[in-house]
Amino acid sequence: MLNTQSLVSQPLYLIDASVFVFRAWHSVPIELVDPDGNAVNALHGFSRFLGDLIERVRPEHIAVAFDASLVTSFRNRLYPAYKANREPAPVELKRQFLQCQRVCAGLGIASFVSSEYEADDIIGTLATRARAAGRKVVLVTRDKDLSQLVRPGDEYWDYLGDERFGYDDIPRRFGVRAERMACFLALMGDAVDNIPGVPGVGRKTASTLLHHFESLSHLYDDLDRVLKIKLRNAGFVCGQLRDYREAAFLARQLTEIACDMPLDVELGQLRRRPPDLGDLNKFYDTVGFGRLLRNQAERIAALN
Missing domain, CATH: 1.10.150.20 (5' to 3' exonuclease, C-terminal subdomain)
Incomplete structure (x- = not known):
């Protein structure tokens, strides 16, 4: 049963995963590889970001949205040239996107991906449902498109730039309401x-x-x-x-972000769970990660 009192007191944090995965892909050295020689730089950077965010704000409710593809959403049927100017993600990066979802699960965080809809639509749908239940949202992103979702009481959090924008700040930051x-x-x-x-x-x-x-x-x-x-x-x-x-x-x-996509989830399922340290450590063994992220996961477990 959803605790309405909790919904009102704490915002729902909605994370636009691609921003942080791509940032790590371009900023963390590609030489960071697993024991088989596969790149894990984006995975490491995203995992570090996600752990840092949890330690920083200790969210009660949180969800991460991933994009499945550049060419399979309903927008591509409306306009085949949509995003056709972008280069497909290299195989090394696609593999790491899947691994980032594994880290979300290990840290006790719900994550979502759809071949029909984009991450923005997932975030828009979850934000709309949260508001209907009396909860404000914090959009953790750097994508200007998501600013259209901000409503009074919400925040647009440019985590990388360490800037937060409320509803009344959006016109100044982006040009329109x-x-x-x-x-x-x-x-x-x-x-x-x-x-x-x-x-x-x-x-x-x-x-x-x-x-x-x-x-x-x-x-x-x-x-x-x-x-x-x-x-x-x-x-x-x-x-x-x-x-x-x-x-x-x-x-x-x-x-326009679709805020009514079919998504089989109740808001109560977005409550952050304790990390599964056994599963995380087993996974970190396979990708060759050392103590840094393991220690972070242990600290997060102590927060619950």
Whole structure:
């Protein structure tokens, strides 16, 4: 039975795994290998990060979301070029993503992955369910896309930059209110995800438009009003918006995080469990890790 009192008192920490796995892949020496010569640098860096976070905030409820693939989500069916500009992860890194999920389990943390949905959608769905139960969320990431999920009382935690942003900080940090971020990205495009947006509409123009309009739909319902606001080259912008209407709404489908994906989990299952030290040590033996992470896991076990 879910303890509602506990839900209200402590936030749910939702971790965007890819940010930290890729950071470790690029920052921890590739020469860190297991006894068979397989790279374990990303695994080591992610494990260290996850343990440090637990020791630092001692979360009661926490979940980690992983991406399964760059090319299998529902967004790829909507727009085959979605993320097609990215190089596939090398085999050495794919192996470590799976191993990172093993570490989550060993540390007593629920983790999720889906071939149909992205990690952002997992986080969005869990955040939405948490709020319905009276719990605020902390989004542990560095991905601007996830800022659209922040609501009053929540936090966006750039763990690597050691910066936290509340709901009222999002416009200053990202350019628009959280609720308008998906429309913002749709208008100006997102080169990282290969979403073209509306040509000629950059960050400043998109921010100005969404200062005057609540959403993409409101903008297109009253497009002529663009000519009346203080906007450089308003006539050109209005023409581009009109010509690329279909592209803008397609982009909006790609940039919006799905917060209602099918996910068979109760919030009570996200309570952090004591680490399974026996399983972790056995796993650390297979990948050649020494005392650093074992000692950390022991300290975490003492917290429970």
